[in-house]
Amino acid sequence: MKLTIKNKLLLGFSAIVVIIILLSMINLVKLNSVREIELSLTELRFPTVTAGMQLVDGVHLSLSGLRGYMILGKDIEKAKQFKIERLNGWEQIDESLNNMQQFSTNWTEPKNIEMLKTMKDYFEEFREAQQEIEDIIHKPENIPSIDLMLNEATPRAAKIITAITAIIDEEKLLAASKERKHLLTLLADSRGSFALGMANIRAYLLSGDVTFIPKFKAQWKINEARYNEIASLSKLFNKNQSQNWITYKTNRAKFSTLPNIMLELRRAKDWNLANYWLATKAAPKAKLILEILSDMRKSQDELAAIDKELFISESNSMKNIMLLGMVVAILLSIIISTFIARMISKPLNRVVIRAQEISEGDLTGVQLPIEGNDEITDLSRSINIMSSNLNELILEISESVDQVASAAEELSTTATETGYSVTEQQSQIEQVAIAMNQMTATISEITTNVASTAKAADDANSETISGRKEVEQAIMAIEQLSRQLEATAETIQQLEQNSENINAVLEVIRGVADQTNLLSLNAAIEAARAGEQGRGFAVVADEVRTLAGRTQQSTEEINQVIDKLQTDSKNTVIAMDNCQNEAISVVEQANKAGRSLVSISKAVEQIHGMSNQISSATEEQYKAAEDVNNNIISITDTSSETTLAVKQIMAASSDLSKLSSTLFELVSRFKVRT
Template sequence: MGNMKLKQKMLLLTIIPLVAVLGVVMFVANTQLRVLGEHQIEKLRSELMASKQDSLKSYIDLAVSSVQHIYDNAAPGDTVAEDKALEIMTNLTYGEKGDGYIFVYKYDGTNLATRPKPQLKGKNLMGLKDTNGTLIVKELIDSAKKGGGYLTYVWTKPSKNADVDKLSYAVGMDKWQWMVGTGFYIDDIDDQVAAATEVLEDEISNTMMFILMIGGGFVIVFGFLAVIFSNGIANPLAAAAAALKDIGEGEGDLSKRLDTNAKGEVGELAHGFNAFAEKIQTLIVEVKGSIEELSSATARMTGVMDHTRQDVDEQRRETEQVAAAIHEMAAAVQEVSSNATNASHSAQAADESAIGGQRVVNETISSIQSLQSGVNNAAGVIEQLDKDSEHIGTVINVIKEIADQTNLLALNAAIEAARAGEQGRGFSVVADEVRTLANRTQQSTDEIQSMIEKLQSGARQAVQEMERSRVQTDETVEKAGHTGEQLNNITTAVSDISGMSTQIATAAEQQTSVADELSRSIQHIADISERASSNADQLSNTTSEMTQLEQRLTSLVNQFKA
């Protein structure tokens, strides 16, 4: 369709709708004719069926009327009258061939008369069915009891030896309990309907052929007119297309113009094209000037982009250096924070140790003070011992003097005993013993004196040592007090150091967070610089592409002559 010429398209646009309309008309006409024909056929079938029903009813009415006087005058149970009436009905025939007959059944289904088959008389046929299962006798009896009615069923037709539709009509004679009926085959209705249908099909075919001929004539006439009109439209357009092709495929000379002598839309098309070509010519001139300005601006932008890319690269390098320094500072701050934390922990441990040392010093001071009190008490005891030793010495001296006096008295007694002779011998012995005892006492006293002197000497030395120990104890207590004060100062200083270490660690952690944030910011700046550098490269590439496009556009514009 896209490769077809305008003339062919216009011809198709004319022919196709005509053919489509013709097809629709034929379809609608065929449909309507068939609907109308089917309606007529159905009406014909109904009329034929009504005619058949009227014929059957008239036959039955005739049969009943032929025995009506017998029926009216007969008494119930009058078999003679019944036999006479039955004989009359059995002999009744109708039809061109005389093959129509009347059949009579009792209401209980017993056959009383069927002329073609007298052997059925006396048999009960209430269960007689056709091939479709219709209880023929029963339904006819039911219709007769209701005042009369029709029944259509299938029965074998001897002349065709085939099952065909048969229509029967029956009425009742209640006094005798009779069903009187008759029927005939209605396959001739189908034959007449088939003949009418064949005639209808011929009529429809003839009508469709007539419509096709008329429509074909219209298509031919309108096709001829379409050719004439399409030539009148397509030929000037072909001339305009040739002129446009000459402008487009030639040297691109926009100064050429189409012939405007043509009338109608083609002339308007030529005028429109000439105006368009003039605008294009003006536009090409302006585009050439714009291309020159674009070329200059592209060159300037290229220079600016080169400087920008250099600045961005330098900024990126500086940012990387700052980022490295920030990372190092963050590491140093992290180390300071770690050391401050360790120092804080050590200060806390030292504080605890100093507190323990202070407690020990306090206990030591208390013990030394207790020792000092004990030393003082011991010094007092030793001094008292020294005094007692001196008193003992005095007593010893007295004892020594007594021993000397005793020794002297013993000597005097010995002298006196010697003078007395034998009378004084016993006394002399006693005097010797006393002198011996006095000597031993003097010796013991000397030994005791020596021991007391040694004891006094040791006591004096002990007193001196105790005095020195007391002085040293006092000095130790004083120094321990100074030590306790120094430990208090150390504890306070260590607590201050621990607090300051904690503050330093906290500040270091804050500095670490700040350093991390600063590092992220520097990294973000570096990323921005990286993207800026990438964008600068892309912009440089875009500038190069713009230069290529400017060259391409210049080449394209130069194809036209303004």
């Protein structure tokens, strides 16, 4: 293959383009890796952590709504409000669980998938426990002891009080006696002790204060004693009193077993079923759920830390590859540009110097070396041929000038001699005519060679222009790379914007944590108002407030991670900008190569101009030879005139001498090899 200037330039810049393409492909692979890690962080790790935090908030929100309903649910408006709050908590839980289930398809830790499955079962049990508590909290059966008192003890106690009151009222109408007065006192004590006993039972059942138990037992003991005494005096009752006494005894016998049952129910751990279920069903499930979420959070944080380190490592690797690629591309561009410039400029300078020597008339120089297989080699070969042809031509012209000078001298010598015959003169004139014809043919050949040189210079100029176009195409390719680098910077800026969107989500989470903290504080205040009954709620409210504080702390930690991610993204954008600046520098180097080709084109145009000058000079020589030839023809025409032969010959000899001098002056301008 002919390695022309165009091919040399194409090979050089193709090598640069191939290197740039390889670097771009490597960076694209790295960029895809960084993008995958980024997606893992922004669309898997962080959303999973966020979903876990939302689950925690949903658990607290549902518990908060349930506790509020338990405390204030007797108020219809507040009951509706707390039910809605609990439902909102479960909607948040269901949505977060659904999101986490979707995220789990891309999880890489089997333990987390197993924990999610276990947690979903816990959530179902947690939901059922809350629903059971909500269904029973404001029903009488929530507190079995109170339910027993209201449904059995109180109705029987009312019948007992009614019966004994009727006996007392009847006794007031009967004639007084010592025994009846004593009986009336016993009846009054029995009614009073029974009423006080009921009051103490009711107080204990409502407050749980055990000091009311001995008070009840003391009153019941009094009532037992009075009952026995009244029974011993029952013979004093009239018919109505006897009937009421039977009612009293029957109901008292049925009632007598109820106080111990109520006391036992009240002393039991599950005396308040809603609170007991909250403590034994709902709260433990919530604790297990929160523990699983905490373990999953730790696992996701560890995985996120690993992904973050990998993200930083890949980003640094991509940056180092880009920097190394830029340095290699710049060095290779300089080396290739310098090598190609030397390949073109060194032989071209020799051609220019040789052309300048020829234009100055020096044909003695050493012929140009024929090296390579490009346009400059062809031009050197043409210059050498042109130089040789010019040298031979000048030598022939010089010899012809000598011959013309000798002929003129002979004509001048024999001008006075009339002994020369016309035939001899004609013979000499014919010899001169032949010589002039040869000289004319030689000059014509020189003109043809000069035209060939001009055409070769035009071809060299065309190839130089083509090379300049190839350089411009390489510049366009480098600029395209610069735009691709700019697009990559925009992608990383989009990552930074996505990180800012995550900050907005964290603000929402922080707001939810603040609201949870406020709700827990309100719950603590309500618990304080409830006194001893609200002590358990105060502890739970304090735990909720602590969990809300941990949520705020976790949100701050995530915010710090996002800030670090944004900082790394900004550093990457700065590195991409530096790469773009280096690409611009490569474009400037290519522009310099283009300007060098423009200089080469101008030098070739100068050679073309010099060739035109040589062509003009040979045309003048050709015209001069034609003049000499015409003069010889005139001599031939006048040679028949013998009477004017001497004058004409002398005149012709004088003219020939002048022409010989002129031609000698022209030939003397050239330095030729002999």
